[in-house]
Amino acid sequence: MSKEYDVVVIGAGPAGYVAAIRAAQLGMNVVCIDKWLNLDDKPSLGGTCLNAGCIPSKALLESSELYHRANHEFATHGLKVGDVEMDIAQMQKRKAGVVKELTGGIASLFKANGVESLAGSGQVVDSGEVKYTSHDGDEQTIKTENIIIASGSIPVELDIAPFDGELIVDSWGALEFDEVPKKVGVIGAGYIGVELGSVWSRLGAEVTLLEAVEDFMPIADRDVAKEALKTFKKQGLDIQLGARVTSAKTNKKSVRVEYTQGDENKSETFDRLIVAVGRRPNTANLCAKGAQVELDDKGFVDTDDFYRTSLPGVYAVGDVVGNPMLAHKGMEEGVTVAEILAGQKPHVNYDAIPSVVYTTPELAWVGKSEAQVKAAGIDYRVGQIPFAANGRAKALGQQGGFVKMIADAQTDEILGVHMIGPYVSELVQEMVVAMEYKASSEDIARIMHGHPTLSETVHEAALAVDGRPIHF
Numbered sequence: 002m003s004k005e006y007d008v009v010v011i012g013a014g015p016a017g018y019v020a021a022i023r024a025a026q027l028g029m030n031v032v033c034i035d036k037w038l039n040l041d042d043k044p045s046l047g048g049t050c051l052n053a054g055c056i057p058s059k060a061l062l063e064s065s066e067l068y069h070r071a072n073h074e075f076a077t078h079g080l081k082v083g084d085v086e087m088d089i090a091q092m093q094k095r096k097a098g099v100v101k102e103l104t105g106g107i108a109s110l111f112k113a114n115g116v117e118s119l120a121g122s123g124q125v126v127d128s129g130e131v132k133y134t135s136h137d138g139d140e141q142t143i144k145t146e147n148i149i150i151a152s153g154s155i156p157v158e159l160d161i162a163p164f165d166g167e168l169i170v171d172s173w174g175a176l177e178f179d180e181v182p183k184k185v186g187v188i189g190a191g192y193i194g195v196e197l198g199s200v201w202s203r204l205g206a207e208v209t210l211l212e213a214v215e216d217f218m219p220i221a222d223r224d225v226a227k228e229a230l231k232t233f234k235k236q237g238l239d240i241q242l243g244a245r246v247t248s249a250k251t252n253k254k255s256v257r258v259e260y261t262q263g264d265e266n267k268s269e270t271f272d273r274l275i276v277a278v279g280r281r282p283n284t285a286n287l288c289a290k291g292a293q294v295e296l297d298d299k300g301f302v303d304t305d306d307f308y309r310t311s312l313p314g315v316y317a318v319g320d321v322v323g324n325p326m327l328a329h330k331g332m333e334e335g336v337t338v339a340e341i342l343a344g345q346k347p348h349v350n351y352d353a354i355p356s357v358v359y360t361t362p363e364l365a366w367v368g369k370s371e372a373q374v375k376a377a378g379i380d381y382r383v384g385q386i387p388f389a390a391n392g393r394a395k396a397l398g399q400q401g402g403f404v405k406m407i408a409d410a411q412t413d414e415i416l417g418v419h420m421i422g423p424y425v426s427e428l429v430q431e432m433v434v435a436m437e438y439k440a441s442s443e444d445i446a447r448i449m450h451g452h453p454t455l456s457e458t459v460h461e462a463a464l465a466v467d468g469r470p471i472h473f
């Protein structure tokens with residue numbers, strides 16, 4: 002290939018494909034290389050998020066939630082559906098269809114924006130030079146002004162529980178079961194663990210989550226985490242905290258897991274074991290020997306505030322540069338790096354990144370937790386309102402949970418908002434906008450919210466910061 006590019010993007014996950022499209026919109030000549038192969042061994046754009054993460058997990062969460070509701074909630078609405086039959090093959094087919102439409106959509110977006118797409122691996126050889134290797138093994142050197150690394154992350158594998166793709170699986174494997182296992186073990190009760198655990202539990206599996214840390218969901222506000230733990234346990238998820246797995250041994254049919262909890266040695270046998278203990282940066286073979294792209298002590302690509310790596314003309318964005326490993330964080334960085342290359346002065350506000358856990362009820366938050374505000378020595382006020390005081394939540398039959406707003410006691414600026422309840426994944430976005438504009442709780446309290454909507458709980462929480470809620 003003799004053609005020269007303005008930008009070569011390595012990786013077509015949320016960070017990479019967005020960077021490629023934005024750079025092309027800004028008039029740059031862009032090629033995006035991605036090596037992902039789907040289960041049919043076909044190249045598929047969209048990275049982890051579209052192929053094996055955000056999208057397929059949400060598709061199965063929806064199907065499993067509907068099954069659960071049909072069995073347990075329809076009757077209270079006066080709907081008698083008799084025995085609800087489950088068709089896992091159809092459920093998986095629907096999920097695969099959603100993934101196919103969206104990954105194919107990226108191919109169309111590339112075409113529409115003039116982004117060239119190459120299936121295979123990219124390797125940084127030096128500033129301005131990338132080696133491309135197709136899936137057939139053909140190699141080409143590509144010359145380019147700039148390189149954007151967006152190679153993402155991969156699941157952490159445990160030596161004591163290596164993946165075998167059958168009985169011990171990673172998060173992608175856990176989205177592909179073709180029948181409901183009777184007993185499922187999950188190592189790790191982070192957001193991926195509880196989402197996957199919820200899917201299989203709603204479909205009838207007995208699910209046990211083994212979490213080494215004593216606190217449940219340490220990244221969430223303690224009140225939200227406490228409510229979530231109580232609710233998930235009530236739903237039947239067996240969540241064991243402070244449980245350190247020491248070994249996982251398979252025979253042809255099951256996995257025997259040994260773990261310690263406090264002073265006790267315990268063991269449990271599962272039909273399938275999901276390992277969801279985190280993700281690590283995907284940097285294997287990313288750079289040729291001698292290409293000086295430095296990594297930090299955790300293996301993430303080291304960048305400065307402008308996403309520049311240690312090698313001139315080489316940038317990095319998305320999961321490969323570090324936490325939070327979230328698709329929307331990667332997308333914002335993708336847009337930003339492209340605009341920097343075009344000479345603009347964009348900015349990512351890392352203080353206003355929404356976090357969501359897509360269980361039922363959902364968990365969502367933005368900004369600082371109460372513990373973080375306290376640790377920072379800030380004088381603050383809290384307004385907390387339960388969804389039980391909200392008409393729409395009652396009509397939905399989903400009145401568990403609450404909205405908790407934390408504001409600076411002196412300036413009233415909103416410092417963090419933490420929610421657990423119905424569709425809080427959508428509600429949190431109002432708070433992201435509010436925090437982006439440095440809104441006060443009074444600003445939100447004085448904004449009219451439609452009735453009856455779940456967002457009224459956000460409104461009431463803002464009123465509650467000043468001790469004047471109307472409906473609670």
Ligand code: FAD
Pocket residue numbers: 011012013014015016017018034035036037047048049050051053054055056058121122123124151152153154172173193283286287318319320321326327328329330331359
């Ligand atoms: P990735 O999506 O990992 O994409 C990197 C791409 O680069 C891949 O296609 C890879 O094949 C390719 N690549 C790597 N090296 C090379 C190379 N040398 N040459 C060519 N190609 C290469 N995040 C959310 O925000 N919301 C969610 O609800 C959510 N749910 C998730 C559920 C699960 C089960 C999992 C596992 C993750 C979830 N995530 C979620 C996280 C989200 O998937 C990641 O944060 C996101 O995909 C990161 O985007 P990225 O572009 O940085 O990397």
